[in-house]
Amino acid sequence: METSFVLISYALTFGGIGVLAFGLMRRARQLAQRTTPEDRPWT
Amino acid sequence: MDSSAAPVVELSDAVAVLGSFPVLAGVDLRVEAGELILLRGPNGAGKTSLLRLCAGLLPISRGRGSVCGLDLTTQRRAIRSRVGLLGHANGLYQDLTVHENLRFWGATVGASAQEIGAAEQRMGLAARLATVPVERLSAGQKRRTALACMLVRRAQLWLLDEPHAGLDAAARDDLDTVLIDATRSGATVIVASHELERWAGLAARQVEVVGGHLNPVRSTLETTPPGRG
């Protein structure tokens, strides 16, 4: 039982992080098309 | 109406935003003490928002403005204590009686019992009505109670949004005399209303509100007003 619990924990943790990071990148690309460079002072 | 005193309301290119919609998109207005101004214009043009801007309720996002000599961007709360805004709702406590509502508003500014009595008298809310809970009053009586609260609070600028809505003919005439009486005793009144024919004789100046802007209306009574810049 331990192994399955450990694997579930890792899967949930890195799955959650992956979903957040991926969603973030997708949102960034979407917004990039609709904003102009001066809206992005960091570039 | 000496115009030497500072104008009660002065707006230059004022912009106000509701959410992300510019309900007022560059308004210029100047109102002297004791004037009675009528705001006309279609619904959604920005009449109510202009009143809320002058009342210091709606923050000014761009441009400049002052009410009763106080700056609209920095002294909004000070402005509010000098202004009375009567919107579609009367802002009264339904469970309390007329007298209790007036006593509450009196208590917030430290008004004396005489002042409260005088306000009741002026608004025709004497003895019998004063002890009736507000929720059982007619629309006209509620409107007069709300105006009495404004009197008790010693408001210098009266901002009325469709004050005649829901009033019968008698109550309307009654309200007109009250407003004229108020301007004569030095208060300044800005009214937003659809009923143009009613206001023709009364309002010294009419201003058209459309698309969040003001266009002065050529009215037979007055000389050329300071038009939009």
Added chain:
Amino acid sequence: MTGSTSTRFTRVLGAATLLGTLWLFLFGLFLSPDDIIQRRGVRIMYVHVPSVWLAYLAFVVTGIASVAYLWNKTRSLVWDRIAGASAEIGILFMAVTLVTGSLWGRLSWGKYWVWDARLTSTALMFVTYVGYLAVRNLGGTHQQRAKRSALVAIFAVIEIPLVHFSVERWNTLHQEESVAKGKLQDMMLFSLFSGIVTFTLLYVWLLIHRQRVLAMQDALDDRELDRALIERRAEADAAAQPATTSAGV
């Protein structure tokens, strides 16, 4: 990982985070030894403990950013966006903490949930910050959103020690501070440490990108405001022409 919100720094940071994650997988699952009592179950610790650390760090950053926004010398919407972004990341790690914590609890105490000081205060904080995010999208101008959220965040941060203290005195049954007692072997400690470092890098990476996404979102809102302003002017000028004799501007 190229995109509009990346710069050289975030790419380096992203690479380091990926490296750290692989490192954590390697050590967490294979190279570090089993525990004498919990056998393989202890490996959950390498994701659970860093998540707890990250959640608290994120919420403290939200609190600091909120204070920075309220203080008029340092007032700028960047602080507000950092506070919002950090709370969002904090909530993810808080959720992970609760799930992995209960799984680990099942293994070591035999029960998924125990009314223990740390678990209860973590759960309460999770709800508090869900409330914070609800306040963030109440609408109004960016300044109103920022001020309102800053206050709720400051009250929430003051709340954290209070909840923890009051629940701690209630009763406590948590792991006996395994890291502090030093009964962990060196390899375990090393894996745990690499977990914490990796997660911290990840947090900074997520924070920077999220702040920039929010910045673009705000810029877009302002852009829409300008467009609507022009529209309103056009509407007014169009209406002004026929209605009055005075010439429009």
Added chain:
Amino acid sequence: MSTARVALAIAAKDLRIERRSRVMLNQVLPFSGVVMVLFAFALDKANLLSRVAPGLIWMATLFSLLVMVQRSFAVETDDRAFDALAVAGLSPTGLFLGKSLALAVQLLVLDVVLVLLAVVLYETKIHGGGRLALAAVTIVAAVSVLAGIGTLYGGLAAGSKGRDTLLPLLLLPMAAPVVIGATRSMEAAFATGGIAMREGWAWAGLLVALGVLTTVGGALGFSALIEE
């Protein structure tokens, strides 16, 4: 318009509205009374009941608080009196202190009734002045905290759309330390659950500190929260 005068005017107004409409008397009190009675049936073993009594009192108080806060701000928003208060330029600190004072007074009445109910229904007893003093201090301190955070978050939620669900979401986590502390010190006052008086007073001290923090923090925060 000094803050104190505004606060007293608002508190007097709220309490007069309550006396006139009797929402607390006709709805909230019976509601929490029924909760206590139902629990008495559900857990009919006496010794368990007396041990659980303090927790029940504060849980019933917490849920009544939600109803009372919603009523306190419904009164303001019914006829947009809240706008009228804003237009009058009343000091937000006065507004906060007035609203929370009125709420605190009502909560105090509610709690005294709940304690009496507990004594009658659950045979809990409060022996001697020391325990009575502890119970009194606990109730006053806890009530001041609950009224403070209730008014603060009630004001925030009043204007917004999802206010019915937002209020519990914001209020309950913040109320957790108070409910825990108050339950613990009441257990000392009721001499159940083996809590020493000394620890009871320690919890009461925490509640008093929370009370001061909430009142000061609430007063400062309230103006920013309700600012248009």
